[in-house]
Amino acid sequence: xxxxxxxxxxxxQLGRMLALAGYPLGIACRVLDTSxxxxxxxxxxxxxxxxxxxxxxxxxxxxVDVVTLEIENIAVEPxxxxxxxxxxxxxxxxxxxxxxRLAEKTLFRSLAIPTxxxxxxxxxxxxxxxxxxxGWPLVLKTRRMGYDGRGQRVVSSAAELAxxxxxxxxxxxxxxxxxxxxRELSLIAVQGAxxxxxxxxxAENVHREGILATTIAPYVDAPLQxxxxxxLGELMSTxxxxxxxxxxxxxxxxxxxxxxxxxRVHNSGHWxxxxxxxxxxxxxxxxxxxxxxxxxxxxxxxxxxxxxxxLPSVESVLAIPGAHFHDYGKSPRPARKVGHCxxxxxxxxxxxxxxxxxxALVPGDG
Amino acid sequence: xxxxxxxxxxxxQLGRMLALAGYPLGIACRVLDTSxxxxxxxxxxxxxxxxxxxxxxxxxxxxVDVVTLEIENIAVEPxxxxxxxxxxxxxxxxxxxxxxRLAEKTLFRSLAIPTxxxxxxxxxxxxxxxxxxxGWPLVLKTRRMGYDGRGQRVVSSAAELAxxxxxxxxxxxxxxxxxxxxRELSLIAVQGAxxxxxxxxxAENVHREGILATTIAPYVDAPLQxxxxxxLGELMSTxxxxxxxxxxxxxxxxxxxxxxxxxRVHNSGHWxxxxxxxxxxxxxxxxxxxxxxxxxxxxxxxxxxxxxxxLPSVESVLAIPGAHFHDYGKSPRPARKVGHCxxxxxxxxxxxxxxxxxxALVPGDG
Numbered sequence: 001x002x003x004x005x006x007x008x009x010x011x012x013q014l015g016r017m018l019a020l021a022g023y024p025l026g027i028a029c030r031v032l033d034t035s036x037x038x039x040x041x042x043x044x045x046x047x048x049x050x051x052x053x054x055x056x057x058x059x060x061x062x063x064v065d066v067v068t069l070e071i072e073n074i075a076v077e078p079x080x081x082x083x084x085x086x087x088x089x090x091x092x093x094x095x096x097x098x099x100x101r102l103a104e105k106t107l108f109r110s111l112a113i114p115t116x117x118x119x120x121x122x123x124x125x126x127x128x129x130x131x132x133x134x135g136w137p138l139v140l141k142t143r144r145m146g147y148d149g150r151g152q153r154v155v156s157s158a159a160e161l162a163x164x165x166x167x168x169x170x171x172x173x174x175x176x177x178x179x180x181x182x183r184e185l186s187l188i189a190v191q192g193a194x195x196x197x198x199x200x201x202x203a204e205n206v207h208r209e210g211i212l213a214t215t216i217a218p219y220v221d222a223p224l225q226x227x228x229x230x231x232l233g234e235l236m237s238t239x240x241x242x243x244x245x246x247x248x249x250x251x252x253x254x255x256x257x258x259x260x261x262x263x264r265v266h267n268s269g270h271w272x273x274x275x276x277x278x279x280x281x282x283x284x285x286x287x288x289x290x291x292x293x294x295x296x297x298x299x300x301x302x303x304x305x306x307x308x309x310x311l312p313s314v315e316s317v318l319a320i321p322g323a324h325f326h327d328y329g330k331s332p333r334p335a336r337k338v339g340h341c342x343x344x345x346x347x348x349x350x351x352x353x354x355x356x357x358x359x360a361l362v363p364g365d366g
Numbered sequence: 367x368x369x370x371x372x373x374x375x376x377x378x379q380l381g382r383m384l385a386l387a388g389y390p391l392g393i394a395c396r397v398l399d400t401s402x403x404x405x406x407x408x409x410x411x412x413x414x415x416x417x418x419x420x421x422x423x424x425x426x427x428x429x430v431d432v433v434t435l436e437i438e439n440i441a442v443e444p445x446x447x448x449x450x451x452x453x454x455x456x457x458x459x460x461x462x463x464x465x466x467r468l469a470e471k472t473l474f475r476s477l478a479i480p481t482x483x484x485x486x487x488x489x490x491x492x493x494x495x496x497x498x499x500x501g502w503p504l505v506l507k508t509r510r511m512g513y514d515g516r517g518q519r520v521v522s523s524a525a526e527l528a529x530x531x532x533x534x535x536x537x538x539x540x541x542x543x544x545x546x547x548x549r550e551l552s553l554i555a556v557q558g559a560x561x562x563x564x565x566x567x568x569a570e571n572v573h574r575e576g577i578l579a580t581t582i583a584p585y586v587d588a589p590l591q592x593x594x595x596x597x598l599g600e601l602m603s604t605x606x607x608x609x610x611x612x613x614x615x616x617x618x619x620x621x622x623x624x625x626x627x628x629x630r631v632h633n634s635g636h637w638x639x640x641x642x643x644x645x646x647x648x649x650x651x652x653x654x655x656x657x658x659x660x661x662x663x664x665x666x667x668x669x670x671x672x673x674x675x676x677l678p679s680v681e682s683v684l685a686i687p688g689a690h691f692h693d694y695g696k697s698p699r700p701a702r703k704v705g706h707c708x709x710x711x712x713x714x715x716x717x718x719x720x721x722x723x724x725x726a727l728v729p730g731d732g
Contacts, residue, residue, distance in 0.1 A: 023382075024386065040683075318658045
C-alpha cells in the first residue's frame with residue numbers, strides 16, 4: 001500500500017491548496033490549525049490546536065504517514081520531538097534557518113550564496129557599527145517573525161535607526177545594506193526521495209508595502225537560472241531537504257543576491273497551478289511522500305495577481321480570457337491575502353495586456 | 367453577492383471532480399447520494415438519500431443556489447417539481463431525452479443529425495420488422511438504463527434476436543443497424559447564460575466491452591468539428607440547455623453518426639482537467655451559475671486512460687513524464703471505474719509513446 005496520508009501543520013491558503021492538490025492523487029491530507037474556519041480546514045479534516053502544541057501535533061501525526069508544514073514561523077522543538085516517531089519534511093533544521101534572518105544569511109554565506117551586506121544587532125551599541133559598515137540608507141529587520149514586510153524599517157540617519165530599533169521592540173535584529181535592485185526574482189525548487197530534484201523557472205515578483213502583489217513567470221535568463229539552481233541545490237543538499245524550497249532574490253545591475261528563503265510552498269509559485277505541468281503543491285506532496293516528482297515545465301507565460309483585503313467579483317475576473325480565480329474562503333480584512341488570480345497565455349504580450357485588464361478590476365491595484 | 371452554492375444530484379467520480387473544481391472558485395458544492403462513502407461525499411458535504419426522493423432533493427435544494435446532476439439515469443419528475451423553486455440545470459427535459467434511446471434518436475433525427483437506422487421494439491412482433499429493415503448483424507438495446515455497454519446485445523440471426531430480447535427483459539427497446547465504424551469520436555459542448563457557448567475539440571475514444579477505455583484529444587478535422595459543433599449547438603438551443611453536453615459519434619467511411627448524448631460532464635472529457643485551459647468540470651459549474659465560460663483551447667495533446675477494477679501503483683504511474691493521476695476513492699471491483707490517468711504533451715508522437723508505457727502498467731490493458 002502506498003503511503004498517502006499527509007499531515008499539514010497550519011491550514012491557511014497554502015494548506016488549502018496542498019489539500020486540494022492531494023485529492024486527485026488519492027492523498028488524504030489532514031490539517032492542524034487553531035480555527036475550524038481556516039481555509040485549509042474548509043476542505044480537509046482538521047485537528048484543532050496550537051501549531052506548537054505537542055499533544056495536537058501528536059494527534060495529527062497519529063493519523064498520517066508523514067508530517068509537513070505550510071508555515072515556517074512555528075516552534076522547531078516540538079517538530080524535532082515528533083521526528084522520533086514520524087517523518088517530518090522539510091526537516092525542522094530548515095525551519096530553524098529560515099526563521100532567523102541572521103542564521104539564514106549566515107547559511108547563505110557559508111555556501112557562497114551572495115547576500116546584501118549585514119551586521120547583527122544585539123543591542124543599541126551595535127547600531128553605530130552598522131551605520132559605519134553599511135552606510136545610509138539601511139534596513140533594520142528583526143531576526144525573527146518577519147514576513148509580508150513586518151518587523152522591518154528603512155532608515156536614513158542615526159536618529160531614525162535608534163527610533164526604529166526601539167519601535168521594533170529592541171529585539172535581536174540585523175541591519176542590512178540598502179539594495180538598489182532592478183528586479184525581485186524567486187526560484188522554487190523541490191527535492192524528493194533519493195535526492196531527486198526539480199526546479200521551476202525563475203519568476204519575477206513585485207511587492208507593495210512588503211506584500212507580494214504580482215508574479216510573472218518564466219523570467220528567462222539561462223545563466224541566472226543556472227546560478228540560482230546551483231545555489232538552491234546546495235541549500236537542499238546541506239539541509240537534507242525534502243519538499244518545496246523557495247528563495248527570493250534581488251537582481252541588481254551586477255549580481256543576484258539572496259534575500260530570504262521559505263521552506264514551504266510559496267506565494268510566488270501559485271502561478272504553477274495552471275502555468276506549469278505540475279503545480280508546486282502537487283510536487284511538494286509527491287516529494288514528502290517520496291513519490292517521483294512531476295515536470296516543472298511552464299505552459300507558456302503566466303501572471304499571478306494577489307487579491308488583498310477583499311475579492312473582486314468572480315464574474316468580472318472570469319470574463320477575462322484565460323483568467324483563473326482562487327478564493328481562499330477567508331473573510332475580508334485590509335491587506336489580508338484573500339485569493340489570487342492567474343492568467344496563462346502562450347503569447348507574453350497578450351498576457352501582459354490582459355493582466356492590465358485584470359489589475360484594473362482589483363480595488364487599490366493597477 | 368455572487369451565487370455560488372451548487373447542489374449536485376449524485377456523488378460518483380463526476381460529482382467528486384465537480385466539487386474539487388469548485389473549491390478554487392469559492393464554489394461550495396453539496397452532493398446528494400445514498401452513501402456517505404461515495405467519491406463525491408468524500409470531498410464535499412453530503413445530503414444522504416435516494417436521488418429520486420423528493421424530500422432529499424428538497425433538503426439539497428434548500429442549501430444551494432442551483433441544482434445540477436452528475437448522472438442522467440434518475441427520475442425526471444422530482445426534478446421537474448423542484449424547478450418550481452430553484453434552477454435545475456441541465457433542464458430535466460434534456461435528461462428525459464437522454465434516458466430513452468428512442469426519444470434521443472428521434473430528437474437527433476428531428477434536428478437532421480444523422481444516426482444509425484433504428485426501429486422501435488415494443489413487443490416480440492416488432493423483431494421481424496427490425497431484421498427486415500436493418501439486416502444482420504443488428505444491435506438490440508433497451509430504451510432505458512443503458513450505459514457502459516449494459517442493456518445491449520449484438521445479434522446475427524432471428525433466433526439470437528429473440529433470445530436477446532428475452533434476456534434483456536422483454537422491455538421497450540430499439541434495434542439499430544450495425545455500424546462498421548472507423549473511429550468513435552465525442553464532442554463536449556457547454557452552454558451558459560444568455561446562450562454563451564463553448565466547444566472542446568473532438569476527442570477520439572476507444573471502448574472495450576462497452577466501457578470507455580481511452581480518449582485521445584484533440585482529434586483534428588476542421589470540417590467534422592464544425593459539423594459536430596453545429597449539431598450540438600442545435601441540441602442546446604432546442605433543449606434550452608445550461609451546462610456541459612456530450613455527444614458520442616461513430617465515424618464511418620462516409621459520415622458522422624450520432625450514437626448517444628449525455629446531459630452532464632462526460633468521461634471522454636476528463637482529459638480537459640490538465641489538457642485544456644479550462645476543464646469541463648469548471649465550465650459546467652460556470653455555466654450552471656451563469657458565470658462567463660472559460661477557454662476550451664487544448665494545451666497540446668492529451669491522452670486519458672481509464673483505470674478499471676483496481677488502481678495501479680501511483681508511484682509507477684507518476685514516474686512517467688507528464689502523467690497525472692486521478693483516484694476516485696472507490697474500493698476495487700471488476701470493471702469498476704476507479705480512477706484515470708492523463709498524459710499531456712505538445713508532441714503527439716512522444717505522447718503516444720509514453721501512453722503505451724502507461725498502458726503497460728495497467729493490469730488487463732495495453
